[in-house]
Amino acid sequence: MRIKVLTLFPEIVKGPLDVSIIKNAQEKGLIDIEYINIRDFSDSKHKKVDDYPYGGGAGMIMTPQPIFDCYQAAIKDVMANNEDIRTIYCSPKGKVFNQELALNLAKEDSLIFICGHYEGIDQRVIDSLVTDEISIGDYVLTGGELPVAVIIDAVARLIPGVLGQEESFQEESFYSGLLEYPHYTRPYDFRGLEVPSVLSSGNHKEIEKWRRKKSLEITFERRPDLLENASLSDEDKKTLDFLKKHS
Numbered sequence: 625m626r627i628k629v630l631t632l633f634p635e636i637v638k639g640p641l642d643v644s645i646i647k648n649a650q651e652k653g654l655i656d657i658e659y660i661n662i663r664d665f666s667d668s669k670h671k672k673v674d675d676y677p678y679g680g681g682a683g684m685i686m687t688p689q690p691i692f693d694c695y696q697a698a699i700k701d702v703m704a705n706n707e708d709i710r711t712i713y714c715s716p717k718g719k720v721f722n723q724e725l726a727l728n729l730a731k732e733d734s735l736i737f738i739c740g741h742y743e744g745i746d747q748r749v750i751d752s753l754v755t756d757e758i759s760i761g762d763y764v765l766t767g768g769e770l771p772v773a774v775i776i777d778a779v780a781r782l783i784p785g786v787l788g789q790e791e792s793f794q795e796e797s798f799y800s801g802l803l804e805y806p807h808y809t810r811p812y813d814f815r816g817l818e819v820p821s822v823l824s825s826g827n828h829k830e831i832e833k834w835r836r837k838k839s840l841e842i843t844f845e846r847r848p849d850l851l852e853n854a855s856l857s858d859e860d861k862k863t864l865d866f867l868k869k870h871s
């Protein structure tokens with residue numbers, strides 16, 4: 625996958641993506657991330673990229689010219705069949721990001737991200753260039769750079785080969801529809817805190833049952849809304865009935 629990030633602050637986005645799994649994926653050639661600084665495309669003498677909002681109001685808005693010209697340069701080498709390239713703009717007004725949208729974006733050959741800063745960007749950029757306006761949650765940040773890093777992380781890990789065999793994401797939260805069961809590792813007794821004995825029993829059927837029961841308990845407790853879409857076995861339904869009776 626080819627990813628282009630159009631931003632005034634490349635280092636904010638690059639930081640978390642330049643280590644560990646995502647860095648490794650870039651070295652393996654599974655993903656290619658290019659950071660393009662919007663400021664380099666400003667045609668004003670002092671490289672201005674923002675201006676006062678028409679109609680007044682606090683803060684500054686990013687002007688359209690640098691973003692349009694930066695975008696034109698960016699799309700030059702990402703092959704686009706006649707459809708528009710998925711172009712994502714992160715803002716509090718966007719569609720709330722989730723695993724389903726991550727899976728949808730992971731199918732694309734290329735993605736372009738435009739990072740808003742200050743109080744946002746000129747609407748003509750959004751109307752002309754943006755295909756997906758996405759929010760990573762209902763809170764306000766100083767810029768769109770961190771949300772872009774979050775989305776790239778969530779999407780990149782779904783690309784085949786990015787996660788090694790050992791990091792199976794089949795069972796991870798939001799993947800199987802339920803929240804994840806608790807994890808334990810050595811030592812068995814840590815300062816008097818022991819691991820649930822079933823996990824060292826070697827009885828894989830019992831271990832699977834225990835894990836599924838814990839997932840249902842935790843999901844019932846913290847995110848009952850997820851239960852509506854989860855695929856539940858008869859055993860699961862019995863567990864939930866018990867939980868409902870005793871909650």
Ligand SMILES: NC(=O)c1ccc(NCc2ccccc2N2CCOCC2)nc1
Binds near residue numbers: 741761763765
């Ligand atoms: N939830 C999210 O995905 C999210 C995304 C961005 C973001 N901020 C950058 C931003 C980008 C676009 C428009 C406005 C703004 N803001 C600038 C600061 O003031 C408020 C509005 N904040 C939260």
